Amino acid sequence: MEGQRYIVFLFPSVSYALKAEKILKAAGIAHKLIPVPRHISSDCGVCVRITEDKQQDVEREFLGKVGWDKVVLL
Amino acid sequence: MPLDKLNNRIIYFDNAATSWPKPAGMMAAMINYNEMIGGSPGRSGHQRSLDAGRIILETREALAELFGCDDSLRIAFTKNATEALNIALSGILNPGDHVITSSMEHNSVMRPLRYLESQGVQLSVVSCSGDGRLNPADVLAAIQPQTRMLVVTHASNVTGTIHPIAELGEIARNHGILFCVDAAQTAGALPIQVDEMAIDLLAFSGHKSLFGPQGTGGLYVRKGTENQLRPLMMGGTGSRSEFEGQPDFMPDKYESGTPNTIGLAGLGAGVRFVLAEGVEAIRSKEEGLTARFLGGLAALPGVTVYGPPDAANRTAVVSFNVAGVSPSEAALELDERFGILCRPGLQCAPAAHRTIGTFSQGTIRFGFGYFNKDEEISLALAAIQSLAGGDTEK
Numbered sequence: 090m091e092g093q094r095y096i097v098f099l100f101p102s103v104s105y106a107l108k109a110e111k112i113l114k115a116a117g118i119a120h121k122l123i124p125v126p127r128h129i130s131s132d133c134g135v136c137v138r139i140t141e142d143k144q145q146d147v148e149r150e151f152l153g154k155v156g157w158d159k160v161v162l163l
Numbered sequence: 164m165p166l167d168k169l170n171n172r173i174i175y176f177d178n179a180a181t182s183w184p185k186p187a188g189m190m191a192a193m194i195n196y197n198e199m200i201g202g203s204p205g206r207s208g209h210q211r212s213l214d215a216g217r218i219i220l221e222t223r224e225a226l227a228e229l230f231g232c233d234d235s236l237r238i239a240f241t242k243n244a245t246e247a248l249n250i251a252l253s254g255i256l257n258p259g260d261h262v263i264t265s266s267m268e269h270n271s272v273m274r275p276l277r278y279l280e281s282q283g284v285q286l287s288v289v290s291c292s293g294d295g296r297l298n299p300a301d302v303l304a305a306i307q308p309q310t311r312m313l314v315v316t317h318a319s320n321v322t323g324t325i326h327p328i329a330e331l332g333e334i335a336r337n338h339g340i341l342f343c344v345d346a347a348q349t350a351g352a353l354p355i356q357v358d359e360m361a362i363d364l365l366a367f368s369g370h371k372s373l374f375g376p377q378g379t380g381g382l383y384v385r386k387g388t389e390n391q392l393r394p395l396m397m398g399g400t401g402s403r404s405e406f407e408g409q410p411d412f413m414p415d416k417y418e419s420g421t422p423n424t425i426g427l428a429g430l431g432a433g434v435r436f437v438l439a440e441g442v443e444a445i446r447s448k449e450e451g452l453t454a455r456f457l458g459g460l461a462a463l464p465g466v467t468v469y470g471p472p473d474a475a476n477r478t479a480v481v482s483f484n485v486a487g488v489s490p491s492e493a494a495l496e497l498d499e500r501f502g503i504l505c506r507p508g509l510q511c512a513p514a515a516h517r518t519i520g521t522f523s524q525g526t527i528r529f530g531f532g533y534f535n536k537d538e539e540i541s542l543a544l545a546a547i548q549s550l551a552g553g554d555t556e557k
Contacts (some may be wrong), residue, residue, distance in 0.1 A: 102402030
């Protein structure tokens, strides 16, 4: 994965992030829950990190199932 | 067969108040949370906090599946159905609004409504028949231009009478009225589909037919309804921590403060048990027990049974009285002589007792559950016969 760029999906709350995690697990898409980086938001929650190339796949999985606030490149 | 307490066994017929026993998995899930996880969900990002959050998510997902709700985040957890009903009623109704309810409601609906009435909300209580039935035509006739909400119980906690929820939901939807259902007695015991029944707000109890522990319940909120639904409590949610205003989204808007994670772990196991057994199978078993009991009571002189004559039109709740014995005396005797545990009196539903003509003495209420057995019904019938004087070996 060296050189691969990451993005994070930010959610309204941890409940949403955990629902997103469940959806990605079911879809078999590699992901990681990480604390929201301070430079992105002062929120104390978690966000979902994926590789940049998976953004469209992930958005397709989330659509209609779980809402997200924004997507940020790390 | 000796009637007196068999080897100190009890016969638990108070499932309408809280179910007992619970499925084995319920306590195991609570112990697992306490021993293996223990974190605070939705706060922090460490693994134990996330695991706690996952447990709550799985409980939400199981409930969403049970209620036919396509997004589990539409369900907010509360400590019981009463809190959920208070959110729904106080959160929507304003002075000048009109609200319609039935005369079979529990005080969890009546008391908030009577308070709101004192604050300027217009209230119509539609009369039900002597066996507790609500005629949808009477609800239709009560609708006014300013009617904001129709709130009814799915089934009476006194007579078990099942209200025609789908029909009422259609009436509410056709008139642009919010439809709030009190499912304390029915969640897990009768099929509930929030879309098919046009339910906007569904309040449920976790510790009755969903087999969770006490201290659990929740409120389903139809998408968009949260925009007009004020929270009852505000505070920390773990989300939007940089803002001092309450979050405006589900479920955080209604879930301030650390939740009852250990209870919700147990509730999740209870709901998964219901899903595995199937609501239809649970209903069939409970209806069979109720039919058997109603059939037996009909043969006993001096016993008056309330509610619909047919088990198909009621939940597994039967209210009755024995001539010459007060409900409280009967309950004490059933407990002490026969180990039969039930609930006498008004069952927190004075309006329902006025409707069926048993105010203020009340009734003896048996609430059967999925774990009761035919043999227990037979023993109870013999005990009641003894109370009614049909058995002289007192």
